[in-house]
Amino acid sequence: MKKPINKNTKLVHLGRDTKASKGFVNPPLYKGSTVLFPTVRSLYEGGYGYNYGRKGSPTYEALEQALNELEGADETVLTPSGLCAITTTLLALLKTGDHLLVTDAVYQPTRSFCDTTLKDLGVETTYYDPRIGANIKDIIQSTTKVVFMESPGSQTFEVQDIPAIQAAASDRGLTTVIDNTYATPLNLTPLDMGVDVSLHSGTKYFIGHADAMIGTISAKGPAAKAIRKTAHSLGICAGPDDVQLALRGLRTLAIRLKHHEQAAIELAQWFETRPEVETVLHPALPSHPDHALFQRDFKGAAGLFSIILKPADQAAIERMLDGLSLFSMGWSWGGYESLVIPFDPRSYRTATKWPHKGQALRFHIGHEDMDDLKADLTAGFERLANDQS
């Protein structure tokens, strides 16, 4: 029997057709709106298989096919941003009078979309404890249609029991959606666990260089059809340059992600030894409360984690962060560069109480030298200590 092809190999070969590219390694970049047809008949019957720029091109198809294969999806829809992947999916699956269940650890703009646009459309949202597991069955209402997961939560890192939530949801015929940006299809394939929709901010690890934005929605069955239909009716499409950058990013995703993973684990362990740090929130560390669940379901970790500092003077913490030279502050992650942001879950959580008092900081670990990163942080902690005294 032939050995199944490893995902790392697939990343290199998917979405490539050497003959169609006339020998060039990479597929050509098709940019365009208008597609020309030689006859009236072909105008209606479809000449070369494409109809209009918004509705697809060989460049789109190359990325869509690669992601279908990686996620095990029937269809992948490309969107101009990760948030647009989330909003398009929810608009496709919900209508007035429906009820939606969303993890309390969800990416904040997802929450804001539910609390504003969906609310205005007459869709009600209930936030649930990310660690609810099988007990989600107790909060499913007669009007509940969709369960939205994000695991681990991209600031607070609770790991969800996806199989337990999936089982309860499918018992009641609900559609399940997961924001899979953290894991990428290399570390988690939710569709194999029965989840209907796995979506990504491809802006993060697919693109990998912080120089473009894209969202991807990979889905199975009726959900896939509904999402494609809504995306077409809303006129959703991604820019061809960004699609090509995402496909290019996939070629090196495995090695980049491995480096992010190893560097983040090393730094998270280092933070555990620091007296200034109260808690490290990294699901790949044995100290994390959901470590067993993470090990059961995920093949690996990303470069993202958080720490909670011991209570300290707020202005001194800000000066400590302002003085870092290698960790920049920015509302993103997944690029080659190290990032840090302070955050406060008390300001947005509704279903669960955030137990920590100290300042929470989220780190994304890039490809800089580890000793340089530790030196930058050590100098930061020294600044903090001198500022307090």
Ligand code: PLP
């Ligand atoms: N999902 C998660 C977990 C994110 O962290 C982000 C962005 O930070 C998004 C979705 C939104 O992606 P985009 O910035 O591409 O709209």
